[in-house]
Amino acid sequence: MENKKIIINKKIEPIIKAEHLVRIYDNGIIKTIALKDISLTINKGEFVAIMGPSGSGKSTILHQLGLLDNPTKGNLIIDKENVLNLTEEKRTRFRLEKLGYVFQSYNLIPELSALENVYVTAMALGKEKQEYLDLGTEVLKKVGLSDRINHMPSELSGGQQQRVSIARALVNNPKILFADEPTANLDRDSSNNIITLFRELNKNYGQTIVMVTHELEEGLKADRIIWVKDGLIDKNKKNKK
Amino acid sequence: MSRKEKLKRKKSSIKTTFFLAYKNLIASKKTLVIITGVLALSFLSITFFAAIIDGLGYSFEEKSIQTLNGHLLIEPTNDETYIYNSENLIKKIRRLDGVEGVSPRISTSATMQVKDTILASQIYFINPTEEKTATIILDSTIEGTTLTKNDLNSIYIGTNLVEKYANIDDKTKKVDINAGDIIKLKFNNGYEGEFKIKGIYKTGSSFSDGYIFMNEKNYEKIYNISPTFASSILVRLPERGLEEEYIYKLREIGVSNEINPWYTKISKIKQFTASLQITNKITGLIGLLTTFATIYIIIFINVMTKRKQIGILKAIGIKKEIVLGSYVIQSLVYGILGVIAGLLVMKIMMLYFASHPLKMPIGDVYPVLDSVKISIACISIIISALLAGYFPSKKAAEENILDAIFGG
Numbered sequence: 001m002e003n004k005k006i007i008i009n010k011k012i013e014p015i016i017k018a019e020h021l022v023r024i025y026d027n028g029i030i031k032t033i034a035l036k037d038i039s040l041t042i043n044k045g046e047f048v049a050i051m052g053p054s055g056s057g058k059s060t061i062l063h064q065l066g067l068l069d070n071p072t073k074g075n076l077i078i079d080k081e082n083v084l085n086l087t088e089e090k091r092t093r094f095r096l097e098k099l100g101y102v103f104q105s106y107n108l109i110p111e112l113s114a115l116e117n118v119y120v121t122a123m124a125l126g127k128e129k130q131e132y133l134d135l136g137t138e139v140l141k142k143v144g145l146s147d148r149i150n151h152m153p154s155e156l157s158g159g160q161q162q163r164v165s166i167a168r169a170l171v172n173n174p175k176i177l178f179a180d181e182p183t184a185n186l187d188r189d190s191s192n193n194i195i196t197l198f199r200e201l202n203k204n205y206g207q208t209i210v211m212v213t214h215e216l217e218e219g220l221k222a223d224r225i226i227w228v229k230d231g232l233i234d235k236n237k238k239n240k241k
Numbered sequence: 242m243s244r245k246e247k248l249k250r251k252k253s254s255i256k257t258t259f260f261l262a263y264k265n266l267i268a269s270k271k272t273l274v275i276i277t278g279v280l281a282l283s284f285l286s287i288t289f290f291a292a293i294i295d296g297l298g299y300s301f302e303e304k305s306i307q308t309l310n311g312h313l314l315i316e317p318t319n320d321e322t323y324i325y326n327s328e329n330l331i332k333k334i335r336r337l338d339g340v341e342g343v344s345p346r347i348s349t350s351a352t353m354q355v356k357d358t359i360l361a362s363q364i365y366f367i368n369p370t371e372e373k374t375a376t377i378i379l380d381s382t383i384e385g386t387t388l389t390k391n392d393l394n395s396i397y398i399g400t401n402l403v404e405k406y407a408n409i410d411d412k413t414k415k416v417d418i419n420a421g422d423i424i425k426l427k428f429n430n431g432y433e434g435e436f437k438i439k440g441i442y443k444t445g446s447s448f449s450d451g452y453i454f455m456n457e458k459n460y461e462k463i464y465n466i467s468p469t470f471a472s473s474i475l476v477r478l479p480e481r482g483l484e485e486e487y488i489y490k491l492r493e494i495g496v497s498n499e500i501n502p503w504y505t506k507i508s509k510i511k512q513f514t515a516s517l518q519i520t521n522k523i524t525g526l527i528g529l530l531t532t533f534a535t536i537y538i539i540i541f542i543n544v545m546t547k548r549k550q551i552g553i554l555k556a557i558g559i560k561k562e563i564v565l566g567s568y569v570i571q572s573l574v575y576g577i578l579g580v581i582a583g584l585l586v587m588k589i590m591m592l593y594f595a596s597h598p599l600k601m602p603i604g605d606v607y608p609v610l611d612s613v614k615i616s617i618a619c620i621s622i623i624i625s626a627l628l629a630g631y632f633p634s635k636k637a638a639e640e641n642i643l644d645a646i647f648g649g
Contacts, residue, residue, distance in 0.1 A: 069642070089560065092558055101557060107549070107553045107556075109553065111265050116264065120257065120260070120261070124257040125253065126250055169557075
């Protein structure tokens, strides 16, 4: 009973808590309200999909949660830390240590091989050479690319590049993996493989994942879908298992 | 954060900085070659013109030392025509440590008549053995043979007086002679005699190739007086820069005549070369600014094309200092490689000009590399490359992550 309780507690521990996030883009002439008032909680080990029509603000939410942008107003707690109070240097370190990103267009560094693309953040984190080489190799193996570690991005297919991108996001064992339309540039098979990989990472390793997607089929594979419309949360609904 | 942790982070930052710089450099070989090439050309544009100007000045000075003035030129005081009792003086000078050569000259003038041409010229009576220790005149024979200690009734004449050695556009009066010919000379005391042209010399300096040299033994026959005096005494020292020291030494041994270091004898030319040096400095500065602008534009374009990449690196948690550092290191490498390439090309050009000197009125001019100027050029190029790399990289590294990635 005691053990079960611990497990339950673990499952409902919030890792992201956003309160009244507002994001207004102001170019000096026009003010665009991208997020009107966003409050949400994402728990540790959860796989959450953010969905909504184009321009609804779903990517903007991801950018705020992923510390790639600063909200105009609101509070944001990630892993018990009020991240909006962090200095730029600490935010960068926070991203390096605790967050992983998968972008729509892979965004690999073209000058680095698959392995180098993966281990560069581990190197920056201060891991020793053997350790980051092993970690890089291991995580590439985890995403099914053990036979492509020395390939340059230009020598890989879109699906493979996205896997490298996922491996890069995972190498520092992040608390949260953010994915911004990770399958948008992929064919159906590759897309299915990526979503299956996310599902496995979440299921087998308890990886918290926050993914923006257009595809309902992909969103349904998450634990929960947060629907966004006009900069507001429209629906926040758990998926049936 | 513990000190150990801070040190560890610093170490990993440096490692990542160098790793990214290295990977960028080896991945963009074309960029590396182009930027290195541009920097090498910039280096040459700054240094080569300066080397020619320096070479021009140096050649003139060297020729003046080697043919006309020695390192020191002892001349009569203002109220005297000659340096009297010169033999004793020469002995004393020769005994001074470090003096490599001493040559007394008696200067006079004469007119020579060849066919219908009469040409006035300055004549130097010399002791050929002593002259050889102090100047290169007697080693500059291009036709016939040089003067020797027993030559009588022979002359050694410079190419500036000889018709067949004249440049096409040289319209000054010259005589049509060859080595071995006999010509008539009429001296300023009225003495007339026939002399054999033993040799024709060419030092390459038009200022030195317009004289006639004769063995001093002829002087007694022409002027009926044994020459115990000299119009000037040339003193050759081991190297430049010792002039003031030896003037002091000469004064100490009792030389009371005028003692002029070579550079006071060519002050007008020094003025001219100094003006050229100013021009040189201005063009060098303009060259450096152009270099800076060129490198800035190239590196700016290079960095801007990697704007997205910089954004990605920052997004995945790479500090902006690492990103900036990696680009600054790349610029430093460009600068160093540019300088090395420039030095190599410069070396090749120096080798070429060593065998193909520039032909100028003062003679053959070889570019001269001044180590201080070269060092300044090297440092300037490297600093320019660093600054030109730093500013665009800093701008890119400080850009908003999303703008960098998505091109906002």
